[in-house]
Amino acid sequence: MTGQTPLPEATVTRLPLYLRALAQHADCDTISSQELADAAGVNPAQVRKDLSYLGSNGVRGVGYRVGPLGELIASFTASHKQWPVAIVGMGNLGQALVNHAGQRARDFVVVAGFDVDPRIVGSAVEVGDGTIEVSPIESLPQVVADTGATIAVIATPPEPAQQICDLIVASGITSILNFSAAPLVTPAGVHVRHVDLAKELHVLAYHEQRNRLREEATVS
Amino acid sequence: MTGQTPLPEATVTRLPLYLRALAQHADCDTISSQELADAAGVNPAQVRKDLSYLGSNGVRGVGYRVGPLGELIASFTASHKQWPVAIVGMGNLGQALVNHAGQRARDFVVVAGFDVDPRIVGSAVEVGDGTIEVSPIESLPQVVADTGATIAVIATPPEPAQQICDLIVASGITSILNFSAAPLVTPAGVHVRHVDLAKELHVLAYHEQRNRLREEATVS
DNA sequence: TAGATTGTTAATCGATTAACAATC
DNA sequence: TAGATTGTTAATCGATTAACAATC
Numbered sequence: 001m002t003g004q005t006p007l008p009e010a011t012v013t014r015l016p017l018y019l020r021a022l023a024q025h026a027d028c029d030t031i032s033s034q035e036l037a038d039a040a041g042v043n044p045a046q047v048r049k050d051l052s053y054l055g056s057n058g059v060r061g062v063g064y065r066v067g068p069l070g071e072l073i074a075s076f077t078a079s080h081k082q083w084p085v086a087i088v089g090m091g092n093l094g095q096a097l098v099n100h101a102g103q104r105a106r107d108f109v110v111v112a113g114f115d116v117d118p119r120i121v122g123s124a125v126e127v128g129d130g131t132i133e134v135s136p137i138e139s140l141p142q143v144v145a146d147t148g149a150t151i152a153v154i155a156t157p158p159e160p161a162q163q164i165c166d167l168i169v170a171s172g173i174t175s176i177l178n179f180s181a182a183p184l185v186t187p188a189g190v191h192v193r194h195v196d197l198a199k200e201l202h203v204l205a206y207h208e209q210r211n212r213l214r215e216e217a218t219v220s
Numbered sequence: 221m222t223g224q225t226p227l228p229e230a231t232v233t234r235l236p237l238y239l240r241a242l243a244q245h246a247d248c249d250t251i252s253s254q255e256l257a258d259a260a261g262v263n264p265a266q267v268r269k270d271l272s273y274l275g276s277n278g279v280r281g282v283g284y285r286v287g288p289l290g291e292l293i294a295s296f297t298a299s300h301k302q303w304p305v306a307i308v309g310m311g312n313l314g315q316a317l318v319n320h321a322g323q324r325a326r327d328f329v330v331v332a333g334f335d336v337d338p339r340i341v342g343s344a345v346e347v348g349d350g351t352i353e354v355s356p357i358e359s360l361p362q363v364v365a366d367t368g369a370t371i372a373v374i375a376t377p378p379e380p381a382q383q384i385c386d387l388i389v390a391s392g393i394t395s396i397l398n399f400s401a402a403p404l405v406t407p408a409g410v411h412v413r414h415v416d417l418a419k420e421l422h423v424l425a426y427h428e429q430r431n432r433l434r435e436e437a438t439v440s
Numbered sequence: 441t442a443g444a445t446t447g448t449t450a451a452t453c454g455a456t457t458a459a460c461a462a463t464c
Numbered sequence: 465t466a467g468a469t470t471g472t473t474a475a476t477c478g479a480t481t482a483a484c485a486a487t488c
Contacts, residue, residue, distance in 0.1 A: 099312060151425070175427055204395040206235070
């Protein structure tokens with residue numbers, strides 16, 4: 001059922017959008033690519049193409065059955081599983097991620113939190129169903145082994161990020177979400193996603209700058 | 221100096237990386253595309269192509285002069301300016317962004333913060349140099365007008381996001397960084413960047429799922 | 441001059457989307 | 465059958481990268 005040929009990266013990033021859109025249409029029996037596209041904010045042709053990669057299951061002239069389609073997509077992202085996540089850096093950002101996983105992304109369970117700050121280490125953090133105790137960063141290999149975490153989030157300043165990344169990789173984790181500004185170097189086979197807040201703001205600043213210049217040009 | 225033809229989006233997203241890499245090489249006189257590429261984690265040919273869009277200023281056989289190149293890039297991202305930012309949603313994520321702007325992204329100043337929670341509204345928040353008071357969401361148009369904010373960050377749950385977005389757009393802001401899971405609809409001319417935590421985690425989960433299936437296949 | 445490195449071209453790649461035959 | 469909507473093809477687009485002539 002869960003395909004052999006890897007899906008295009010771009011398709012993978014859209015599957016969660018489709019799941020979310022389907023959840024909003026849980027009361028419907030079927031949904032067309034047009035409706036799905038509207039709800040997800042993408043092109044209907046793109047929806048059909050993406051879904052065809054999963055092994056198409058729509059009905060011509062009718063649309064897609066909401067229930068089965070949801071299950072099909074879930075079988076690819078394995079979103080029925082409870083993915084155990086470790087968060088390194090339990091400052092405001094780390095805390096925000098814990099809350100997010102607990103309240104919104106129910107397929108992910110935060111099973112471990114790490115920090116270097118002695119004022120934070122040892123404190124209890126509520127994670128969805130239970131509570132975890134923030135561990136010192138040195139204990140990462142042991143705690144990851146104990147908890148079986150397979151996804152790690154780096155929510156630290158950029159300086160220690162590479163070192164922490166090495167530690168994470170050495171502990172056997174193969175998927176990393178990097179919120180530090182540092183560009184991480186990892187061995188092949190490790191998947192890294194990078195979210196860079198400063199970069200996002202800079203891109204917006206570029207567009208603001210252009211708007212401003214364009215206005216000036218229009219005036220003169 | 222600051223070009224007429226818009227730069228490719230992909231190039232714009234890499235300019236901050238180059239600025240950061242140049243800062244690390246402030247002690248050098250010149251830097252080659254190879255060195256710059258290593259520091260930024262990209263391909264050297266890509267570096268040269270990107271920089272050529274800015275109006276090339278390298279010296280064949282030598283490389284790029286670190287100082288002037290930094291100024292050239294900064295003139296495009298306008299990173300010497302102090303961009304006034306408004307943050308809507310002052311929970312953990314909003315707080316994390318305030319800290320980030322204060323400590324890391326010094327080109328951005330948080331000039332306003334908003335929330336609906338009466339326990340948060342009215343509280344003081346340290347932002348880099350000074351302090352701001354968290355305002356109720358209703359006062360957004362007035363506060364934006366007073367502070368001159370041109371970039372807004374949405375750090376709220378998805379439910380009120382579209383409504384807040386409309387309010388932001390109506391107040392004249394043209395650049396939005398959206399951390400809510402909601403796909404926002406905006407009029408043409410408004411620039412929206414979307415960072416979706418759940419989506420990032422789901423993409424990693426997809427890869428974990430594939431790894432697991434591959435291992436099973438190898439065993440049998 | 442010899443060595444190094446740029447700036448640019450052309451090939452390649454992946455993603456997007458319009459269009460339409462297939463078919464419910 | 466008539467109308468609707470899929471699944472797939474082919475065109476288009478933008479981004480990446482290898483290669484190399486230009487030139488310091």
